[in-house]
Amino acid sequence: xxxxxxxxxxxxxxxxxxxxxxxxxxxxxxxxxxxxxxxxxxxxxxxxxxxxxxxxxxxxxxxxxxxxxxxxxxxxxxxxxxxxxxxxxxxxxxxxxxxxxxxxxxxxxxxxxxxxxxxxxxxxxxxxxxxxxxxxxxxxxxxxxxxxxxxxxxxxxxxxxxxxxxxxxxxxxxxxxxxxxxxxxxxxxxxxxxxxxxxxxxxxxxxxxxxxxxxxxxxxxxxxxxxxxxxxxxxxxxxxxxxxxxxxxxxxxxxxxxxxxxxxxxxxxxxxxxxxxxxxxxxxxxxxxxxxxxxxxxxxxxxxxxxxxxxxxxxxxxxxxxxxxxxxxxxxxxxxxxxxxxxxxxxxxxxxxxxxxxxxxxx
Amino acid sequence: xxxxxxxxxxxxxxxxxxxxxxxxxxxxxxxxxxxxxxxxxxxxxxxxxxxxxxxxxxxxxxxxxxxxxxxxxxxxxxxxxxxxxxxxxxxxxxxxxxxxxxxxxxxxxxxxxxxxxxxxxxxxxxxxxxxxxxxxxxxxxxxxxxxxxxxxxxxxxxxxxxxxxxxxxxxxxxxxxxxxxxxxxxxxxxxxxxxxxxxxxxxxxxxxxxxxxxxxxxxxxxxxxxxxxxxxxxxxxxxxxxxxxxxxxxxxxxxxxxxxxxxxxxxxxxxxxxxxxxxxxxxxxxxxxxxxxxxxxxxxxxxxxxxxxxxxxxxxxxxxxxxxxx
Ligand SMILES: Cc1ncc(C[n+]2csc(CCOP(=O)(O)OP(=O)(O)O)c2C)c(N)n1
Ligand SMILES: [Mg+2]
Numbered sequence: 001x002x003x004x005x006x007x008x009x010x011x012x013x014x015x016x017x018x019x020x021x022x023x024x025x026x027x028x029x030x031x032x033x034x035x036x037x038x039x040x041x042x043x044x045x046x047x048x049x050x051x052x053x054x055x056x057x058x059x060x061x062x063x064x065x066x067x068x069x070x071x072x073x074x075x076x077x078x079x080x081x082x083x084x085x086x087x088x089x090x091x092x093x094x095x096x097x098x099x100x101x102x103x104x105x106x107x108x109x110x111x112x113x114x115x116x117x118x119x120x121x122x123x124x125x126x127x128x129x130x131x132x133x134x135x136x137x138x139x140x141x142x143x144x145x146x147x148x149x150x151x152x153x154x155x156x157x158x159x160x161x162x163x164x165x166x167x168x169x170x171x172x173x174x175x176x177x178x179x180x181x182x183x184x185x186x187x188x189x190x191x192x193x194x195x196x197x198x199x200x201x202x203x204x205x206x207x208x209x210x211x212x213x214x215x216x217x218x219x220x221x222x223x224x225x226x227x228x229x230x231x232x233x234x235x236x237x238x239x240x241x242x243x244x245x246x247x248x249x250x251x252x253x254x255x256x257x258x259x260x261x262x263x264x265x266x267x268x269x270x271x272x273x274x275x276x277x278x279x280x281x282x283x284x285x286x287x288x289x290x291x292x293x294x295x296x297x298x299x300x301x302x303x304x305x306x307x308x309x310x311x312x313x314x315x316x317x318x319x320x321x322x323x324x325x326x327x328x329x330x331x332x333x334x335x336x337x338x339x340x341x342x343x344x345x346x347x348x349x350x351x352x353x354x355x356x357x358x359x360x361x362x363x
Numbered sequence: 364x365x366x367x368x369x370x371x372x373x374x375x376x377x378x379x380x381x382x383x384x385x386x387x388x389x390x391x392x393x394x395x396x397x398x399x400x401x402x403x404x405x406x407x408x409x410x411x412x413x414x415x416x417x418x419x420x421x422x423x424x425x426x427x428x429x430x431x432x433x434x435x436x437x438x439x440x441x442x443x444x445x446x447x448x449x450x451x452x453x454x455x456x457x458x459x460x461x462x463x464x465x466x467x468x469x470x471x472x473x474x475x476x477x478x479x480x481x482x483x484x485x486x487x488x489x490x491x492x493x494x495x496x497x498x499x500x501x502x503x504x505x506x507x508x509x510x511x512x513x514x515x516x517x518x519x520x521x522x523x524x525x526x527x528x529x530x531x532x533x534x535x536x537x538x539x540x541x542x543x544x545x546x547x548x549x550x551x552x553x554x555x556x557x558x559x560x561x562x563x564x565x566x567x568x569x570x571x572x573x574x575x576x577x578x579x580x581x582x583x584x585x586x587x588x589x590x591x592x593x594x595x596x597x598x599x600x601x602x603x604x605x606x607x608x609x610x611x612x613x614x615x616x617x618x619x620x621x622x623x624x625x626x627x628x629x630x631x632x633x634x635x636x637x638x639x640x641x642x643x644x645x646x647x648x649x650x651x652x653x654x655x656x657x658x659x660x661x662x663x664x665x666x667x668x669x670x671x672x673x674x675x676x677x678x679x680x681x682x683x684x685x686x687x688x689x
Contacts, residue, residue, distance in 0.1 A: 113665030196397035
């Protein structure tokens with residue numbers, strides 16, 4: 001008998017939970033000017049999440065999925081992308097979307113139940129959030145193939161959850177991208193939970209990164225609460241993809257500190273004490289400690305930033321609330337490039353009932 | 364007797380059958396510890412254990428695919444697909460296997476499977492959580508399609524579905540889950556599958572509907588009654604196989620029929636009923652059959668969902684059309 005295959009999965013972390021460097025930092029992280037925007041983006045996402053949950057509670061938006069505790073993943077990855085790259089996000093990826101240029105107002109519009117929230121002014125080619133689990137990995141592989149075919153130096157990136165790694169779409173897309181050697185980055189936000197199902201019930205493998213091995217793709221694991229580690233791994237993977245080296249899978253280990261969504265009550269299935277302990281690992285405090293330690297951050301800066309974030313979120317909320325509701329005609333808009341003649345009668349009827357106050361009564 | 368809402372009735376029916384038939388197993392995402400995202404399976408894992416109430420990994424294809432294997436071996440799986448918008452990865456197994464296993468093996472193997480899945484709009488849910496895909500399933504040979512419209516019918520029909528020797532797609536309108544309560548005996552009594560239920564007698568027009576739309580349909584019947592127009596209301600309940608006998612008997616008396624459904628119009632199940640009326644009831648009809656359905660559009664996000672859902676006014680207007688010139 002001979003061994004015909006063998007694999008290893010590497011784990012990377014630069015900052016421990018206290019924000020102390022555990023190894024020499026990568027070059028970009030040596031300049032605080034590169035880290036402060038990441039810190040700022042994480043704070044902004046957290047301020048947005050807090051506000052969005054409050055808006056849901058008062059009926060101003062619908063169900064909402066917060067990124068609480070997982071901010072470093074989206075921000076670490078999106079900050080390593082170029083403008084011309086394409087993000088194919090899932091429903092918990094607004095942290096990355098904001099870095100890409102999607103506005104908080106657009107995000108609120110989407111979660112508030114209005115399709116216009118997916119018509120981003122910037123970035124025009126990023127995908128809308130994918131709600132059916134795992135599908136986006138296939139789309140991202142296709143996006144990457146298009147870049148490759150047209151010889152464009154662009155990369156596609158997508159996120160999925162730990163739960164989503166159980167879906168065929170994930171394996172199938174990785175395999176396609178590997179066979180095509182397509183410029184794709186797939187990032188698993190391993191927040192340890194898929195609603196009520198813990199990571200260890202999802203799969204018995206010790207890592208999710210190793211799921212890449214079967215497809216012949218490089219799989220690495222990083223501390224997803226260390227934005228430096230996430231950014232560094234993403235940057236390497238993106239550079240590799242852009243240079244024609246094919247896809248990479250990154251497993252970023254984090255923890256879902258909040259409920260799955262506003263429709264969920266996590267106390268039904270997990271111990272609040274364990275959640276409390278996980279707060280010690282969260283990414284924002286970690287980077288703040290590091291920045292303070294190197295003399296790049298202080299209380300005054302912190303207070304100024306908190307205020308800036310709060311103001312920015314408040315302005316986004318005001319702008320969202322000022323948007324007039326869509327009309328019934330919007331259901332027919334953009335259904336096809338041009339509304340087929342055969343649908344004219346339905347369109348007119350919808351308009352008629354909407355304008356005669358006759359669409360409103362529902363038993 | 365207990366006062367139950369629809370989701371509680373679904374829960375009791377599963378509990379009853381698990382208690383009385385050890386071959387019944389429940390599987391799906393979040394059905395165990397969490398008791399299902401709508402709480403349809405709450406308490407079942409505590410009571411019957413994690414081997415019979417299985418929190419599966421996240422994969423609809425494998426939930427239904429493995430359930431088919433279990434069913435062929437004599438288990439009676441009740442598989443929950445968390446929302447019917449996520450059932451499509453399992454379509455392969457439902458179409459190619461669940462509905463065909465008996466036929467392919469000339470009866471040697473069978474598939475006593477129930478696929479439960481919430482459906483429909485109206486609860487301000489996110490994208491892909493509001494679809495009404497019943498017509499897709501009604502098109503498939505070898506499967507039954509059931510949609511309950513009240514707690515007591517949900518209880519009796521789900522028991523019947525689990526006891527049925529063939530696969531049943533059991534779609535549960537989320538809008539009805541907690542809308543109202545009803546006395547439910549919880550005595551293990553099943554209702555008949557494959558028959559329509561007449562909910563209201565009337566002589567002027569027959570209103571045919573199912574699921575959550577019976578809400579609007581019954582409100583329309585009430586409004587029409589104020590005008591002296593007596594509408595008969597039929598809950599189709601089992602779409603496939605379709606009990607045209609009950610519908611034809613009613614339309615023969617009333618001469619008019621309005622079909623109401625929440626799904627899009629084109630290729631919707633209303634078309635099947637209308638076609639049957641054209642084939643078998645044309646000479647009883649005093650006016651053309653009308654359909655009141657959602658528009659042929661993508662279910663809009665929540666801000667417009669009530670513009671998408673057929674309204675009471677649209678049903679009343681359709682009835683008035685059948686009465687034009689009468
Ligand atoms: C195909 C599909 N099945 C089920 C659901 C319902 N659902 C939404 S989120 C979720 C859990 C996802 O967990 P994970 O992939 O870990 O991502 P997380 O939400 O933790 O970020 C489920 C089951 C869905 N959206 N799509
Ligand atoms: Mg998760």
